[in-house]
Amino acid sequence: MIDARALTLTLGGTVVVDAVDARLSPGRITAILGPNGAGKSSLLGLLAGEFRPQSGTVSLDGVCLSRWNARDLACRRAVVPQSAQLAFPFTVEEVVRMGFALRPPPPDRRAAIVARAMEAADIGHLAQRSMPTLSGGERQRTHFARALAQLAANAGPRPACLLLDEPTASLDPAHQHGLLAAVRAWVRDKGGMAAIVLHDLALAAHYADDMLLLDRGRVAALGAMQSLDAQVLEQVYGIGFDRLTDECGRVRFLARGL
């Protein structure tokens, strides 16, 4: 379990994350929501152990992240970046293999791990393509496969954590659902925990169990996705929302526009 308490992060004199509490639980997907500049990516960076908070703590298994070394932490959590600038013409398969390059599993397991990760991200047909020749969405899916390979290679008894920063930003609708369904399958099968920064409330309502709504660095709402109400959304985003419940009992949010 990842437990964040009273996190505050200041970047360049601006408070970007302000006294945020968050908890990622095994078997659940948490959507991190909020307007542009609300501090979603910074919060994800804190949960990943990338930034040190000015105050507050993030702990994994009850141990503060600052006391984990990079290598052990990488066995337990993977991050899918918003956009990663690859400097050289590596092939898709080489990038996926980088997921476990520093802690390689036994040679006979590698091909299966790579194949499964590429299948989940639907990039099997791109394996030998060079990264710079891919579209933005294909690259994003490659980094998703890399993260899956990282966690599959290091799978242990304790639940792992997958952090995704706007993973659907440059994906077509089919692949948006494909990727999030793959995250859900991973969470269910491996008992892992996931946090996803999302803008699309429909996708969040469809795939997330919990939500954390940020507004200018502060928590505006926290809890089960079902408990999110339209009024808070209006306050945070400044436009009207309708909250609907479909025939399966799922909530839907529709922006009314200006």
Added chain:
Amino acid sequence: MIRPAFVLLALALAATALAALALGSAAIPLASVAQWPFSPETLSPRDRLILENIRLPRLVLGLAVGAMLAAAGAALQGIFRNPLADPGLIGVSGGAALGAAAMIVLGGDHLVGPLALPLAAFAGAVTATLAVYGLGRRHGMVSPPSMLLAGIAINALAGAGIGVFSYVGDDVQLRQLTFWTMGSLGAAGWNTLAPSLPLMLIAMTGLALLATRLDVFSLGEREAFHLGLDPRMMVRLTVGLTCLGVGAAVAAAGPVGFIGLVVPHLIRLSLGAGHAVLLPAAMLAGAILLVGADTAARLVAAPAELPVGLLCSLVGAPFFLWLLRR
């Protein structure tokens, strides 16, 4: 694809090495060169002297410096995550040359022991690299334009520093300095090799061991951390090894430009970006290129010889322009 390429590189290396030993203002028949390792006494005393005390140390130095510069270029490009990084371009060689110049002029005769020059060059290389790395960063990311601008400034500063040392130096020091600024294998002898060669071998071995980490680092500093790499440690290790090797290379041969830029680029185009292949292939190709260029430099204007650094820049600079335009 990859195995035949290595066979090809090894064959080319052997051929270049043979040519470098046989050709020159006093040609030695190829048959004698080939015989020499097995029965040196069959050669004439003059040929043996030339081979053992002039051409062989020069060949070894050329191989080591060429391989070192190519490896340093590949590693720096990995760390800066930019194919334009090169020990000459971003000021590492300039800093090393300035360190060497300072040692020649200020160190005096008693201080310029066999290890003093490589160490001074190393110190200069480290200072220049850290300055470029520090100045080239914006918001925690290496920004290529700032990095190149910082490299230009550091190079200019190093050039000015070398100018100052040439101005205050006496005639003997001036002659030594001129040798450094042009880059040449002409001073190669077993005594110049003794301190430099081990340092270069250590640096190259270390860099080759970092291959997997350089792959991971190519994804970005943050991504490298996510995958379990300590990015700061990685930068320190790579920059340290690069400076050690380039410092030693510059101390022995002066700053030879463009090998570190051109060779890794060509290898990446033909064999892919993975550092486990890139680093050894670049070392082989760098060694071939420098020894080949040096042999050409000895032949073009024989019995006089062109500084090989000059020749490398003559070929490398247009290639660099092509790289920029692409």
